[in-house]
Amino acid sequence: MRLADLMNVALKAGEIMLRSGAEIYRVEETIVRICESYEVQCESFVLPTGIFISLADGEGGTNTAFRRIRDRKVDLTGIDRVNSLSRRIQKTRPDFGIVLRELKEIENTAKHGFPVRLTATGLGSFAFTLHFNGSLYDSLAALVIGCISYSAREILTRKGLFLFLENLLAGLITGFLSTAAVDLFPELDGYRIIIGSVLMYLPGVSITNSIKDALYGDLVASTTRLAEAILLVTVLAAGIGVALVICANRR
Amino acid sequence: MSALLAFIGSFATSLTFNIKGHKLIFAGFSGMIGSVVYSVVMRITGHSNFAILIGAIAVGLYSETAARVLKSPATIFSIPGILPLVPGIAAYEMIRFLVNNELISAIGKLTETVSGAGSIAFGIMIVTAVFRFLTRARRANNEKSKT
Numbered sequence: 001m002r003l004a005d006l007m008n009v010a011l012k013a014g015e016i017m018l019r020s021g022a023e024i025y026r027v028e029e030t031i032v033r034i035c036e037s038y039e040v041q042c043e044s045f046v047l048p049t050g051i052f053i054s055l056a057d058g059e060g061g062t063n064t065a066f067r068r069i070r071d072r073k074v075d076l077t078g079i080d081r082v083n084s085l086s087r088r089i090q091k092t093r094p095d096f097g098i099v100l101r102e103l104k105e106i107e108n109t110a111k112h113g114f115p116v117r118l119t120a121t122g123l124g125s126f127a128f129t130l131h132f133n134g135s136l137y138d139s140l141a142a143l144v145i146g147c148i149s150y151s152a153r154e155i156l157t158r159k160g161l162f163l164f165l166e167n168l169l170a171g172l173i174t175g176f177l178s179t180a181a182v183d184l185f186p187e188l189d190g191y192r193i194i195i196g197s198v199l200m201y202l203p204g205v206s207i208t209n210s211i212k213d214a215l216y217g218d219l220v221a222s223t224t225r226l227a228e229a230i231l232l233v234t235v236l237a238a239g240i241g242v243a244l245v246i247c248a249n250r251r
Numbered sequence: 252m253s254a255l256l257a258f259i260g261s262f263a264t265s266l267t268f269n270i271k272g273h274k275l276i277f278a279g280f281s282g283m284i285g286s287v288v289y290s291v292v293m294r295i296t297g298h299s300n301f302a303i304l305i306g307a308i309a310v311g312l313y314s315e316t317a318a319r320v321l322k323s324p325a326t327i328f329s330i331p332g333i334l335p336l337v338p339g340i341a342a343y344e345m346i347r348f349l350v351n352n353e354l355i356s357a358i359g360k361l362t363e364t365v366s367g368a369g370s371i372a373f374g375i376m377i378v379t380a381v382f383r384f385l386t387r388a389r390r391a392n393n394e395k396s397k398t
Contacts, residue, residue, distance in 0.1 A: 026324065075269045076330070080323045087322075111269045124263030131256040131286070132339045191347050195339040200264060202337065204330045211372050212326070215379055237346070244350045 003040070003055055003063055005096040010034050011067050012103045014044070014051045017082050020075035021205045025216040027051070030086045037090045048221050074205050081106045114154060121150040121200050129196025138192050141181045146197035149173040153201075164235045170201055171239020179247040194240055203232040257286035257335035265331040274327060277317050281332030285310040289336055299338070299363075300370050306336050307374025315382045325382075329375060338367030 010031045017027045027046045035042030041056035052066040125146030129139040149170045156166045182190040210225035261282025265275050289306035314328035345360035
């Protein structure tokens with residue numbers, strides 16, 4: 001069944017892109033591009049939490065399918081690869097089986113492992129603290145604190161608790177640890193350590209996507225993503241604030 | 252020196268966003284360009300929001316160009332690139348005022364933080380809009396020349 005196969009391929013491609021944090025217009029364009037390469041008329045409607053595809057069967061009827069997207073994980077390489085795959089489909093029109101196998105391969109490709117991401121977080125916290133005029137000792141403290149809070153965040157992520165709680169925990173840990181660090185070494189500047197080690201948790205993808213979605217007229221996605229970003233930042237700040245107030249009142 | 256730090260910072264962030272291979276280097280350069288442009292404009296005008304805006308425009312221009320050269324989505328380069336521009340020092344002073352219960356000063360710093368973030372958004376927005384307009388115009392031209 002040709003149409004069903006095409007539907008399957010288009011849904012899978014859209015699913016991978018949306019899961020990895022692509023913009024709405026990019027997902028919609030990719031789905032339409034894939035379908036039109038096989039000369040099937042197609043409409044797609046994508047929300048941040050689901051994909052709707054409608055294909056014309058050539059006899060006046062339409063086939064419609066939709067897929068719900070529940071979890072999301074930022075993976076910019078995945079977006080990039082599906083994007084170039086769809087352009088290749090447009091040029092060479094490979095068999096559905098081949099496309100589906102390649103999509104599965106993209107989905108299952110190993111992401112950067114935890115040690116790499118942990119090192120990156122430490123390095124980033126170090127560099128950003130120095131960037132915001134912290135001293136060398138501030139940056140070293142930020143490196144350690146960034147690594148600890150990232151590990152704690154990773155544990156929560158693996159347990160599958162929701163996103164907002166992870167950021168709250170990261171904020172709390174950063175707040176407590178940096179106060180402890182200042183207690184141990186009074187010459188440190190606690191706030192600079194906090195800013196440096198928390199910058200990596202800012203929802204850059206949500207904010208950038210929200211701007212782009214707004215420009216392309218996807219107002220629903222734009223407002224939900226903006227709300228998501230504001231919530232994430234607020235929760236992070238709340239975590240830090242609570243930790244700092246508790247520490248300030250302990251004597 | 253600050254440029255190098257911005258490069259390392261953006262590079263590290265792109266690792267956590269699962270960018271791979273040579274594109275990591277380009278993502279790092281994006282942060283470096285933004286922060287260099289920011290500090291130059293900051294030195295000339297002394298106006299931090301304006302400097303952030305110009306820095307974000309530079310990041311946007313760089314990422315759209317890199318996207319066309321490397322045939323990848325522009326967001327790969329713009330997301331890590333804007334992070335060094337985030338008004339971290341204003342946010343830092345805001346938290347400090349809030350914890351010390353100096354609410355009026357905290358509002359001032361909050362305004363500075365939010366307008367800084369808005370400048371970043373606006374800068375990226377302008378560049379995306381212009382590039383989108385150009386691609387559309389070119390596509391329309393191509394179709395006209397075909398027929």
